[in-house]
Amino acid sequence: MSKIEIKDLSLEYGQEDKTFLALDHINLNIEEGEFVCILGPSGCGKSTLLSTLSGLSDPPKTGGVYIDGQKVEGPGKSRSVVFQNYSLLPWKTAANNIVFALNQVDKKGKKEAKRALALQYLKKVGLEGFEDKLPDELSGGMKQRVAIARALAVDPEIILMDEPFGAIDPKNRLQLQELLLKLWQSEKKAKTIVFITHDIDEAVLLADRIVFMTPKNVRADLKVEFPRPRIKEDLYKNQDFIFFRNHLVGLFYANIGEQIGGEEVVI
Amino acid sequence: MKKKLLSLPNFLFIFLIFALLTPNVRETDSPIVLILVIIGIEVIYIAYMIKNDVFRQGKNIVTVLFVLFLIWQLATSKFNLVNQVLFPAPENVFYVFVTQWKLILTGILSSLRLLALGFFYSLVFGISLGLIVGWIPVLRETIYPIAKVLSPIPPIVYTPYVIALMPTFSSASILVIFLGIFWPTFMNMINGVSAIDKNIIDSARSMNVSTPTMLFKIILPYSLPGIMDGLTISVSFSFMILTAAEMIGATSGLGYFVQKFAAYSDYTKELTGIIVIGVVVAAINYLLRVVRKLVIKWKPLV
Ligand SMILES: Nc1ncnc2c1ncn2[C@@H]1O[C@H](COP(=O)(O)OP(=O)(O)O)[C@@H](O)[C@H]1O
Ligand SMILES: [Mg+2]
Numbered sequence: 141m142s143k144i145e146i147k148d149l150s151l152e153y154g155q156e157d158k159t160f161l162a163l164d165h166i167n168l169n170i171e172e173g174e175f176v177c178i179l180g181p182s183g184c185g186k187s188t189l190l191s192t193l194s195g196l197s198d199p200p201k202t203g204g205v206y207i208d209g210q211k212v213e214g215p216g217k218s219r220s221v222v223f224q225n226y227s228l229l230p231w232k233t234a235a236n237n238i239v240f241a242l243n244q245v246d247k248k249g250k251k252e253a254k255r256a257l258a259l260q261y262l263k264k265v266g267l268e269g270f271e272d273k274l275p276d277e278l279s280g281g282m283k284q285r286v287a288i289a290r291a292l293a294v295d296p297e298i299i300l301m302d303e304p305f306g307a308i309d310p311k312n313r314l315q316l317q318e319l320l321l322k323l324w325q326s327e328k329k330a331k332t333i334v335f336i337t338h339d340i341d342e343a344v345l346l347a348d349r350i351v352f353m354t355p356k357n358v359r360a361d362l363k364v365e366f367p368r369p370r371i372k373e374d375l376y377k378n379q380d381f382i383f384f385r386n387h388l389v390g391l392f393y394a395n396i397g398e399q400i401g402g403e404e405v406v407i
Numbered sequence: 408m409k410k411k412l413l414s415l416p417n418f419l420f421i422f423l424i425f426a427l428l429t430p431n432v433r434e435t436d437s438p439i440v441l442i443l444v445i446i447g448i449e450v451i452y453i454a455y456m457i458k459n460d461v462f463r464q465g466k467n468i469v470t471v472l473f474v475l476f477l478i479w480q481l482a483t484s485k486f487n488l489v490n491q492v493l494f495p496a497p498e499n500v501f502y503v504f505v506t507q508w509k510l511i512l513t514g515i516l517s518s519l520r521l522l523a524l525g526f527f528y529s530l531v532f533g534i535s536l537g538l539i540v541g542w543i544p545v546l547r548e549t550i551y552p553i554a555k556v557l558s559p560i561p562p563i564v565y566t567p568y569v570i571a572l573m574p575t576f577s578s579a580s581i582l583v584i585f586l587g588i589f590w591p592t593f594m595n596m597i598n599g600v601s602a603i604d605k606n607i608i609d610s611a612r613s614m615n616v617s618t619p620t621m622l623f624k625i626i627l628p629y630s631l632p633g634i635m636d637g638l639t640i641s642v643s644f645s646f647m648i649l650t651a652a653e654m655i656g657a658t659s660g661l662g663y664f665v666q667k668f669a670a671y672s673d674y675t676k677e678l679t680g681i682i683v684i685g686v687v688v689a690a691i692n693y694l695l696r697v698v699r700k701l702v703i704k705w706k707p708l709v
Contacts, residue, residue: 194613215615227610230705240624244614274705294614338676 141209142169143332144193144298151188162188164356165202172297173330177343180353181392186336188354190302193334194221207298218243220291224303226283228275234262234286235271238366240291262288265319281312285319292323298332305342314372317345321369340388344381350405352391360391414456414467419473420449425499431484432490436502441476444501448472470693495675503679510664511683517659519687521577522649525584526642533589534634537596538622551597557592562648569654580652587648588641595637600631638709642691650684661687 144169153160162185170176178186191197192205195215205212208221220241228237238258240247262271265285268277282378284304291299324333337343343350352360366381375381390397423445427438452469456462476497482488484496504511540546566583573579603626611625653662665680 196609196612215613217612217615221610223606225606225609228607229607229628231623231631231703241614244616250696311434314658 143171143172143174143208144168144334145206145209146170146189146192147206149189149192149200149205150202151192151197152201153188154333161201163192163200168351168358168361169199170236170332170334172332175324175333175335175346176351177207177347177349177390178334178336178351178353179343180359181336181341182338184355186338186353187302187356190221190300190334190336193298194219194300196221208357217294218296219239219298219300220294220296222284222287222301222304224306226275226280226287228283228286228290230275233272233274233279234267234289235259237286238262238277238290238293241294245294248324257293261293262286264292264323265289271315279312280314281308281316282309284316288316288323296331298334301333301335301339303336306339314340317342321346325368339345340392341372344385344388345372345375350388352388362388386390414448414450414466416469416473418697419699420445421468423473423477423480426480426485431487431495431496432529433484433487434485435498436582438498438501440501440504441498443474445473464481486526492672493674495678499675500682503676507652507676507679511661511679513659514661514664514680515683515687517657518646518649518661522584522645525581525649526588526645528581529585529588530638532585533592534596534627537593540621540625541597541600542618547597547601548614552700554594554597563589563651564647565590566652567655568708570652576652576657580649583648583652584645586656588645591637591641592634592643596630596706599633600626603629609645632703635703637655637663639680639695642695643688644687646684646691670692 146166149163149166150161151163153162166189178189180186188197193201193212195212199213207216228234228248229240234253235258238261239251239254240252242257246254256342259268259271262268262285265288267289269280269286270278270282275286278286287304291301305316308316324330335346336342337346344366347364350360350362350364351358352362362384364384366378423684424442427442429446434556448469452465455465459465479497482493483494484498540550562583565586569583569586570579572575573582607625607629608621611621616625649660650662653660653665657663662682663686664685665677668674668676
């Protein structure tokens, strides 16, 4: 049994006569400890698919998502989510944002212990000394570090990330990508990560497996064989990488005539 | 520093004190209270001026204030250019603080007590019911349209009825203030809940928060800046309602004070009452601003 099983999943937005089919009979398995990137042009249903995994979506029209064989009916302790827009509580400090998340999974534990844990995770993401800053006082990259620390601190089995670095400038993005890989590899029992992106290079750098989506569906499911640790500069010199990348670019453009129109495509 | 001391308000200050200390055409009470008030304003002004480099707004306000005092004093006491009964001298108006201090003080306390109670209940109920109704779709769809019809009815319309209905005047004014503040708070809260940043809600939901946590630890703090802004308007508004109610049926309070002397055509004391009401409202608003600064250290997103 796979960690995550998506079986015959369809999801519709809207009500009664005005409906829009966002996911159309999707089947996909994700293994424990796997780092999977879901890649695809914007509007193809990546966020919708992730919301069915996090349990934030409305009930599916057909099929469902199963985690350890259990059908997902709503959010749960086993999963944490990192969103593109950080989604920190603006009135809470970095440390207290993490403590708040800890309180939701553990109602009893001591306050001091939770704060200590929060500080420990802030240190892991390179934010030692920033624990008492409000989100307003942090840069976008730092906010996303806090969000990652918050997602890890609750010790979930699965981390769901929806274009977490999409709003971050290229230099900081690379740092965050490397940080995420480091954290993922340093865990004793590797966490399962489902990471959404529309950035091909990001997907190749991070993923064990790339699931390429076209509107409403999965078009391709590709293993990424490059050895870790992957260095971005070295990858660019690698012929296999260039070949693989061109293949993905081809998938992007195969779809463009019919779908994208005026929309931005980041390659 | 020297240049600052030579500013317009300081000249006006000297001029005002001079006018108050020199003989008048009209006979007045002792100018001592008015002089103390003016010195008080000047002291605050100078203190602010020393602390802040840019202080144009304060300077303008003090200038206008002093000019008004000056015109008032010159037109009444000094040259007696206007009707004595309708335009009492400022010395007399402020001297009422000495002769009537007990009545004024009990009036302020009595009004503030009713205000605080009505305010407290309407905030507690307005905020918590607004949160719940705003959050639960069925309740919102049913109650919001009804509330939209009821809320714009001005409280002054039913004030006499409420006073007749309730056993005591206190309970009646508390109810009137309650109704006056409850509706806007309740409606604001419902609107606030539906306008809240969806990302924050999603993030909280993904942490599997309970409904009370969602309402009181996410949506309430998120809405707090808006609530605090609304309070400033509500305070002035409820003070208006209260003084209006007091003018109809009270035996104490600032509205009563004003009403009582208006009935005797004692416009001197009535003006004193009006000034007191203005100062009390300004003081409450100032206090709210200080509280807002202390409580809300973060910038709201929208
Ligand atoms: N709440 C919603 N109601 C109706 N349509 C939606 C909603 N959310 C997304 N959609 C539509 O579903 C499709 C997929 O959206 P989304 O999952 O956000 O795509 P992606 O994350 O790949 O950019 C889009 O066409 C979008 O317009
Ligand atoms: Mg998306």
